[in-house]
Amino acid sequence: MSGCGTRIVLRGQKPLALCDRCPCFGSLFPPLAALTFAASSIICAFGLASAAPRSPYRHLELCGIALNERDGTTMTNEVLNTMKTRRSCRCYLDKMPEPEALNAVLEAGTWAPTGMGRQSPVIVCIQNKADRDTLSKMNAAVMGGNGDPFYGAPCVAVVLVDKTIPTCVEDGSLVMGNMLNAAESVGLSACWIHRAKEMFETAEGQALLKKWGVPNAENLRGVGNCILGYAAEGGKKAPAPRKENYVVLVK
Ligand SMILES: Cc1cc2nc3c(=O)[nH]c(=O)nc-3n(C[C@H](O)[C@H](O)[C@H](O)COP(=O)(O)O)c2cc1C
Structure with a gap:
């Protein structure tokens, strides 16, 4: 500063x-x-x-x-306001995010801190319906279901990390956090959809990474799926109040 x-x-x-x-x-x-x-x-x-x-x-x-x-x-400032007002969205319009907004979100992900600055994560942003639907099915299968765990979102940014790096899960989680907040700040809506780890442990997941040309695929572990799009009515819930003693001040 x-x-x-x-x-x-x-x-x-x-x-x-x-x-x-x-x-x-x-x-x-x-x-x-x-x-x-x-x-x-x-x-x-x-x-x-x-x-x-x-x-x-x-x-x-x-x-x-x-x-x-x-x-x-x-x-x-605005950054803190966005962090506070961001909410997970679970119902989307059938409209792809504008490229400028989407790029801003993806770039924000790349600026997350990483252990020793090693940049262990990679973000794979899926913008075609066929692959998006495949990922949604794989995600549902992890839970033994067949619904759409992506809630109709047209776009998903999958965060994977190099599992040989000790801080990889923390690194990937911060990338997810940056993208969730950035999405809110540029007028998009988003939600962390879990089970990326299980999705990319499967042969199907590995084959997709290879098909997409993601480098170092065999060492990647899924951390989270950041679904992205424009909120449809009723997509966001009011936040729960923050729990008692969330912050303990020691002076
Ligand atoms: C690690 C993690 C995994 C999550 N997985 C899912 C998920 O699979 N499906 C879902 O609908 N929301 C998921 N969420 C979103 C949380 O449910 C949501 O953040 C929480 O309810 C608080 O709501 P808010 O994001 O609106 O503040 C996940 C969030 C985190 C941080």
Whole structure:
């Protein structure tokens, strides 16, 4: 993170602290200081001047930080908002994701952190109906069923990992997480569909990898299927409340 260089000097007001929450590294002045200390965060005075004619919270929005009035915690930027509002979708329109949005999702997957930077995962993005239907059947077969575990989604990004790398499952899971959040952020919907491990342990799974020309196929292990598409009505459920003691603070 680098500072934007903004420094707003308000006559007669000494800065109380330096911002550590946004890229501007600006100084924190009262009365903003009082507000942000109460909210247990240190937020700069960037945008204070431009905020003046508008709401006293406007500068927080400009910094990408807004006070969450519901629970009193601070909410930061768009990324955090997307993480919080993303929901799994289990009913899709019969419409292929626009290439630009799909590419953004796949690229986000490639930027997930990996153990020792080894980039153990590979993402195979299936966009044709025949292969998509085959994968759906294979997935259902793992459960002994014959429904469509892909919920009608037209596209599936399968995450496989090089099983010779010790952090491979963690690496693949982070790729899945990045893609799920990225999908939400570009107007697509998604869901993690499990059982990729079992799917690609079969001869049929191995044959598909070879057919698709995926390198190193014999060493790959499935981690997850990220189904992608546009949500149909009723595809998303309201989230469960977060459990008690999800976070334990030790100071
Ligand atoms: C490891 C993992 C496996 C999952 N497998 C499935 C699955 O096979 N089918 C499904 O419908 N949802 C699956 N999900 C989605 C979860 O059910 C979903 O994330 C959870 O209910 C919370 O809902 P939310 O994603 O809307 O917050 C999976 C999620 C994870 C993280």
